[in-house]
Amino acid sequence: MSSPSRIGTTVAFALSALVVLELGTGVSAAIAAGWTLSEAIDAFVVTNAAIGLSCGVAGVLIAWQRPRNPVGWLLLAAAVSQSGTVAGAPPLDLAVQHGASEPMLRTLATLSGYAWPWSIATFLPLALLLFPDGGLTGRFRRSAAALAVLNGPLFAVHVAGDGVAGDPVQPWLVIPAITTVGTAVEILNLLVYVLAVIGLVVRYRRGDEQRRRQLLWLVLALVLVVVVIVPWGLFDAGPILQLLAIALVPASIAVAVLRHQLLDIRLVLSRTVLYVVLTALVAATYLGLVTLANRVLAGSLPGNAVLAALVVAIAFHPVRVRLQRLVDRALYGDRSDPVRALSGMGERLRAGDPGDGIGPVLAAVCDALRLPSAAVVRDGIERARHGSPDGAVESVPLVYRGEEVGALVVGVRSGQRALDRTDRAALDVLAAPLAVAVRATELSASLQRSRERIVAAREEERRRLRRDLHDGLGPVLTGISFQADAAGNLLASDPARAAELLTALRAAATEAIQDVRRLVHDLRPPALDELGLVGALRQHADQLGAGAPAVDVLAPDELPPLPAAAEVAAYRIGAEALTNAVRHAGAGHVTLTIAVGDELELDVRDDGGSEGGWTPGVGLTSMTERAAELGGSVRLTAGSDGGRVVARLPLGSVVPADAVAEVTRTRETVA
Incomplete structure (x- = not known):
């Protein structure tokens, strides 16, 4: 234990020992003065002793276990203050009986009268404002704390400073005129407690599951105090011992700070509130x-x-x-009204940022059912979480169209061993839209990854083009420029040499044109714009060379406008399939069939034999990858009766004719 912790522990136990000393002194003096139990009750000694003892025990436990939390120290201060009255009242009576000196009597009267108001007016309200973690954030709470600090001396002077009418022994500080502002002081004291309660309500609404359970312990104690104390304070009904209910407040604070998970406080509080209200x-x-x-x-x-x-x-x-x-x-929450909970989930989805994923939905589940945590787990990996479990967890499968897309793992409320049937029924209802949200999130993430791959591929293609232009076409054009200058300089002095340079310049220009055509062809085959997909494939079949098998290209008379990406992919796949059939299958006849419906289908068949099937190479792999990039597929089969390549490419939306024309114009400009 560190030195500051040891010092704090020593001070905490010293203050608790002081409380015990005060209580022991008061009890001993009451016995020596011959007080009966009824007299001790009427003098508020019993109630003050009980409240002081409760504050002392709760305060020393919190200060010992949570020395940085000021709530424990405030309860210890309240205990010393409350027990000070016990240490003053019976000794005062005993001193009067034995004819003690006036200074001693007035000192005991001051202790008896001025001690307890501080705990009621300042220390306990501050403990409520700082409960449960000792933080004092926000202008509202800081203002309320300032009022509590101001209220302490005013309330003490109001209660004890006016003296006791007819009592021969008066405190040292007596201010008779304080009665003129006594009502204002009482209103201020009530205002401090009202502000403290409002602060508790605000913290409950804004707090997480743990904070709410801590606050519910205090709420339970306050409900019991109100039920017991209000009739006594308003109607002067009932015995003074009803004030013993105040001792529940520090006890509940200690449980909330140190052992809030002791049991299901919601169940206890719900039944308490229910039957109190029903009784009334x-x-x-x-x-x-x-x-x-x-x-x-x-x-x-x-x-x-x-x-x-x-x-x-x-x-x-x-x-x-x-x-x-x-x-x-x-x-x-809404566990008995799943429709209301579903509405809350929908509002979170509408108001949330799409980038947040299903986090807002999990938060809505926790808020709707007052659960400490909720997480989505798939394949043993936690995909999203809200809150943190305090103990046991339970799992609910998430099923979308018959497929399990994950599991909803929720934390059981503190104090419960398992969720009850009402909770399970509500979670089963909430699991359906949550499964849809999980599936939608996965699709969105997959789409984002696809976009990233597309962007990466585009940048790689740009890098390749830049490299080809810089390393290939750039030097050729630079050479052409130099040769043109040299030829111009030699036209008059050396025409023969100038002619040689012009001839070389012509060759370099031809090479540059070939490089440009190669780059343009790599971007998009020119034949697609000149002849269309069917014509380009027929041209490719004609270019396969002499001795090649007969190739039939079967297609509709006119194809609808196709997306550029699908058209290029279809040409590349069809050309590769024809090339493989001619060069490697030993076929005598090849048929390429094109069909367009919801998707573009290419079917390439040859009559060559391949007993062992095809060996995957660069060509077959590139066909598969080109189709996969568009969300399509390629199916390859080979046998003794021939080979077959079937490619299916989704078309998406139909490309407008003006867009095709614009692409063609751009293509011609570049060429």
């Missing part, structure tokens, strides 16, 4: 119906109470179901 509704409805019946029937009849009980009994179940649905939606 039942009581209010019953009393209201009895009162109304007594007034309407002008008498207090036993039958009125029976009638009211009957109405309450009839309405109890539908009201409970409705309330349970509202509470479950607040804590478990």
Whole structure:
């Protein structure tokens, strides 16, 4: 353990020891003064001791385990403050009984009166504002914290500084005029707590799954405190011991910070809120119906109470179901309403950035079902994730058109061992659109990779063209320029030499033209623009040389305009297939059939024999690659009865005639 940690631990245990000392002093003095339990309760000693002890235990645990979290230190300060009143009140009475000096009496009265207001007005509100991680971000929370710090001395002076009417022993600081602003101080104290609660609500709405579970522990304690304390504070109903409920707040803070995953807090809180609200509704409805019946029937009849009980009994179940649905939606999300969850997923998809993939959809799943995490796994590899699991995980298959495209792996809520049937049913519904989103994301990624390959291929082709122009055509043109200058200089003085230079210049120009034609042919065969696909293939067949087998090119009288990429690929594949059949198959007859429908199909057949099949080479590989680049396919078969090449190329949208004309004009300009 580092030195700062040891110092923090020492201070934390020292403060907790001080709390124990204060409580021990107060209890011992109360016993020595002859107090009864009832007197100790009426003097708020019992309640202050319980609250101080709860704050002390929670504070020392947090400060020990999380020394950098100021929440633990604030709870320790609240414990010292709250227990200070316990250490002051009974000793004050004991000192009065034994005739102690006035300075001692006034000191004990000051300790008794001024100690506890600080915990209520400053330390506990600050702990709520900094809960659970000790951060104080945002102008709202910082302003509320400043009010809590200001509220401490004002509230202490308001509570203790006015003195106690008729009490012969007064604190050192007595300000009678403080009663004129007492209402404003009470309102400020209430405002601080309202702001702290609002801050908790905001953090719950903006927090992740872990933060929400931590906040729910505190919410549970606050619900119980409100249920117990509000009737006592507003109507002065019930015993003082109801204040013991405040001790639940520091206890819940300690559990939330240190062991928030102890159990399913949502289940506990949902049932608590449900039955608290139901109890209040039942009581209010019953009393209201009895009162109304007594007034309407002008008498207090036993039958009125029976009638009211009957109405309450009839309405109890539908009201409970409705309330349970509202509470479950607040804590478990839309697991009982998958349609609402699907709507949320759709909104995330519409509002999200396409580059985000399925991350927003997974976030929608977690938000809809209040799950700690969700991930898509395929082939054992995690493709996307939102959140992080705290414990067990469960998997739901993602199926798209009968094919499993992955699995949705979700984290089980803290405190649960497994998802229940309602969760599983909701996930089964959400899995269908999620599978579509996963498939769409994969297709989008595949498309992006294809685009990247196309761009890479284009740049490589540009690099090759630049190299050919620079290393081949460039020097030839430069030489032509020099030879032209030299011939011009020699025309008058040496005509014979000038003629020789012009002859060489002619040869160099011819070479340059051949280089240009070669480059142009590599880009796109000129025959395609001059003769069309069918005519270009027939021309290629005629150029195969004497002794070649007869080649028939069967095609429709007129082909529709074809995409340039498909037309070039079809020519290259057809020419390669014809060349292979003539040179390697030993065929006597070759037939090339062209058909155009939804796709362009080339079928090249020869009657040559090939018992062992074809050996894959550069030509066969290039045919397959050219078709694959367009999303098409090439099927190669060879046997004793001949060989066959069938290429299918998707056409996509039909190329407009004006686009073809523009390509032709560009082609002619370059040539």
